[in-house]
Amino acid sequence: MADLVLKNIQKSYGNHPVIHGLDLHIKSGEFVTLLGPSGCGKTTLLRMIAGLEKIDSGELWIGGKPMQGLPAQKRPIGMVFQSYALFPHMNVKNNITFGLKIQKMEEHAIFSKLDWVIPLLGLEGLENRLPKEISGGQRQRVALARALVLDPEVLLLDEPLSNLDAALRELAMDELKRIHQEVGKTIIYVSHNQAEAMTMSQRIAVLNKGHLEQYAEPMRLYDEPASRFTAEFIGSPIANSYVGKLGTHDGLPVVQTAVGIIRISDRCMGHVSSAPKEIRVCIRPQDIHQLKNQVLTPYCSVFRVLPSLIETPGDRCLVIGKTNSGEAVRFFVDRVHTVVVGEPLDVFVSAEHVHLFNSENGKNILGEQI
Amino acid sequence: MSDIWPLIPAAIYLLFFFMLVMIALVTLSVTEGDLFPTFEPLQAILKNTEFYDALINTLIFVIIGTPLELIAGLFAALLVYNSFWGKTFIRSVFVIPFAFPGLVIATLLFILFDSQGGFANHLLQGQYSFFPKVIDHDVAWRGNKFLALSVSMLGKVWRDMPISMLIILSGLNSIEPELIDAAKTMGAGFRARLTKIILPLVFPAMTTVLLLRSVEMWKEFIFPYILAGNYPLLGTLIEKLYGFGSEPGEAAVVALILVGLTVLTLILIVEITGRIKRELVNSGVNS
Numbered sequence: 053m054a055d056l057v058l059k060n061i062q063k064s065y066g067n068h069p070v071i072h073g074l075d076l077h078i079k080s081g082e083f084v085t086l087l088g089p090s091g092c093g094k095t096t097l098l099r100m101i102a103g104l105e106k107i108d109s110g111e112l113w114i115g116g117k118p119m120q121g122l123p124a125q126k127r128p129i130g131m132v133f134q135s136y137a138l139f140p141h142m143n144v145k146n147n148i149t150f151g152l153k154i155q156k157m158e159e160h161a162i163f164s165k166l167d168w169v170i171p172l173l174g175l176e177g178l179e180n181r182l183p184k185e186i187s188g189g190q191r192q193r194v195a196l197a198r199a200l201v202l203d204p205e206v207l208l209l210d211e212p213l214s215n216l217d218a219a220l221r222e223l224a225m226d227e228l229k230r231i232h233q234e235v236g237k238t239i240i241y242v243s244h245n246q247a248e249a250m251t252m253s254q255r256i257a258v259l260n261k262g263h264l265e266q267y268a269e270p271m272r273l274y275d276e277p278a279s280r281f282t283a284e285f286i287g288s289p290i291a292n293s294y295v296g297k298l299g300t301h302d303g304l305p306v307v308q309t310a311v312g313i314i315r316i317s318d319r320c321m322g323h324v325s326s327a328p329k330e331i332r333v334c335i336r337p338q339d340i341h342q343l344k345n346q347v348l349t350p351y352c353s354v355f356r357v358l359p360s361l362i363e364t365p366g367d368r369c370l371v372i373g374k375t376n377s378g379e380a381v382r383f384f385v386d387r388v389h390t391v392v393v394g395e396p397l398d399v400f401v402s403a404e405h406v407h408l409f410n411s412e413n414g415k416n417i418l419g420e421q422i
Numbered sequence: 423m424s425d426i427w428p429l430i431p432a433a434i435y436l437l438f439f440f441m442l443v444m445i446a447l448v449t450l451s452v453t454e455g456d457l458f459p460t461f462e463p464l465q466a467i468l469k470n471t472e473f474y475d476a477l478i479n480t481l482i483f484v485i486i487g488t489p490l491e492l493i494a495g496l497f498a499a500l501l502v503y504n505s506f507w508g509k510t511f512i513r514s515v516f517v518i519p520f521a522f523p524g525l526v527i528a529t530l531l532f533i534l535f536d537s538q539g540g541f542a543n544h545l546l547q548g549q550y551s552f553f554p555k556v557i558d559h560d561v562a563w564r565g566n567k568f569l570a571l572s573v574s575m576l577g578k579v580w581r582d583m584p585i586s587m588l589i590i591l592s593g594l595n596s597i598e599p600e601l602i603d604a605a606k607t608m609g610a611g612f613r614a615r616l617t618k619i620i621l622p623l624v625f626p627a628m629t630t631v632l633l634l635r636s637v638e639m640w641k642e643f644i645f646p647y648i649l650a651g652n653y654p655l656l657g658t659l660i661e662k663l664y665g666f667g668s669e670p671g672e673a674a675v676v677a678l679i680l681v682g683l684t685v686l687t688l689i690l691i692v693e694i695t696g697r698i699k700r701e702l703v704n705s706g707v708n709s
């Protein structure tokens with residue numbers, strides 16, 4: 053078992069704190085993504101796990117063994133760097149076998165490793181090329197092969213796809229998922245691309261300014277964001293966000309916003325009286341639908357918007373409209389639906405898609421003690 | 423082709439002076455008094471035992487001194503590169519010898535290694551409490567070919583080491599730190615990182631050092647001139663023949679031979695290092 057446990061990890065550069073008391077438990081064989089905006093400390097965290105950066109305080113355990121004081125070369129990890137860091141003076145084969153030769157593995161064993169990893173990553177025919185003689189995607193696969201042959205308990209990947217074009221990236225994502233299924237390693241993957249993280253990972257750790265915002269399955273992050281940051285960072289385009297006040301309407305829990313009175317989940321009932329006066333309301337554009345002749349449940353709220361801009365990026369149209377009060381509302385409609393700029397229409401949202409956050413600390417009110 | 427036009431003036435300038443010197447040198451080497459052209463200077467040199475002595479001395483100087491400078495520079499550079507704090511300070515300390523003219527350093531060594539008394543003799547005779555007594559009598563540092571040439575070679579290597587160090591250091595600094603990190607995550611300890619990553623990657627810088635330093639060693643003058651007056655190298659022999667011996671033709675012949683040997687050495691170094699480089703790239707399992 054190679055569970056990876058981080059306990060209250062802290063790190064500062066000089067007197068500039070970068071990671072603030074972070075706890076994380078990654079299960080053996082799990083594919084976890086560290087997701088967060090640029091500069092939030094993802095690389096720093098990965099380098100601390102690898103032993104390339106000192107941990108100021110806290111504990112790091114891999115497979116039940118403490119890692120404190122263990123240099124990088126003794127840790128059961130493999131790492132793929134953002135820049136790949138292939139050795140420029142060694143051909144592909146020597147890059148891959150570098151670590152094996154350090155371990156003084158016997159030559160026939162090295163050959164069988166090569167025979168396994170080269171087809172696995174589609175590197176046939178490139179064995180004798182230098183890194184500068186292969187493409188970016190091929191380099192990435194060599195970097196991965198180089199880490200895989202060492203059979204580490206934990207594989208650390210620092211934005212390995214960020215240098216690839218969109219098509220190659222999709223391919224590489226599929227490949228990475230396939231390799232994870234095939235070799236079953238614990239993988240910690242760093243990304244600032246939420247779509248990439250959502251497709252690949254079993255769990256995602258959302259980081260913001262060195263704090264762990266939420267650690268959960270992708271769908272859970274999407275459906276139940278624990279903080280306003282997660283709600284806005286996960287999903288694209290950015291969620292609609294309004295100021296609101298909790299209250300009741302006909303005995304049912306609602307939030308009053310400039311958009312109108314919006315019905316909220318019954319689970320919020322307990323918060324209605326105790327909640328702070330001001331609240332932040334987030335609704336994803338994907339969760340607002342055009343009202344045609346659907347039968348609405350009592351949990352749906354309807355409001356009228358005036359479309360002011362329509363973008364057609366692909367199979368759906370993004371409509372940007374305004375309510376009577378001038379608040380902007382972004383939502384999607386099918387391409388076949390004819391929405392015309394300047395012609396008002398009704399849209400609705402269902403209560404379970406209305407996310408409510410404490411205005412002061414940004415936390416989801418459902419997670420807070422009443 | 424059009425790219426080279428801006429370089430033409432510089433090329434003409436260099437070529438002009440190089441040609442001028444070479445033509446003058448060749449002319450001088452086939453002139454003996456009023457006789458021109460003549461092989462008399464060449465014949466005189468080939469019969470001169472002092473020339474063969476100087477040739478062998480210089481060869482030893484080159485063969486030992488050049489690698490010595492490479493190694494000294496490499497060690498100093500690695501020390502600076504790996505030092506945790508005070509990098510700039512340590513580097514400055516190492517560069518100090520180069521801040522003084524060779525003549526000053528040579529003269530300093532002349533005083534330190536004086537044959538009567540002198541700091542080196544006093545030190546070895548145990549006159550300083552921090553050093554044990556090794557000898558009873560003064561050593562004639564300049565009266566012995568081996569000692570005289572050794573002291574001048576060490577002086578030369580010490581004075582010029584900073585150049586080698588700075589060249590290798592710039593090579594070290596251009597290595598991506600992530601390469602070293604990657605090697606660490608693949609299990610490489612300090613030794614493996616040094617021999618398998620760092621040294622191969624600074625190999626081009628080391629080649630540059632060998633090329634530059636071998637030329638310097640062939641043409642060395644000031645240290646042996648001051649410190650080994652009785653045991654000429656080719657450089658000091660030229661001066662001796664030209665000035666003291668009033669044989670400009672013979673001096674020119676030696677100078678031409680020196681140029682030829684220098685060029686030959688450069689070709690040899692390029693050839694050998696090229697081979698080593700190919701070895702490095704292709705070494706490994708069955709490739």
Ligand SMILES: Nc1ncnc2c1ncn2[C@@H]1O[C@H](COP(=O)(O)OP(=O)(O)OP(=O)(O)O)[C@@H](O)[C@H]1O
Nearest residue numbers: 065066070088089090091092093094095096097244
């Ligand atoms: N060696 C260093 N010295 C000082 N500050 C550093 C150092 N390395 C990183 N930082 C700071 O630490 C913070 C986290 O950096 P880190 O590289 O971990 O970010 P990241 O999440 O990987 O960002 P990106 O997505 O851009 O790669 C940043 O604010 C950065 O400026």
Ligand SMILES: [Mg+2]
Nearest residue numbers: 094095096134
């Ligand atoms: Mg990073």
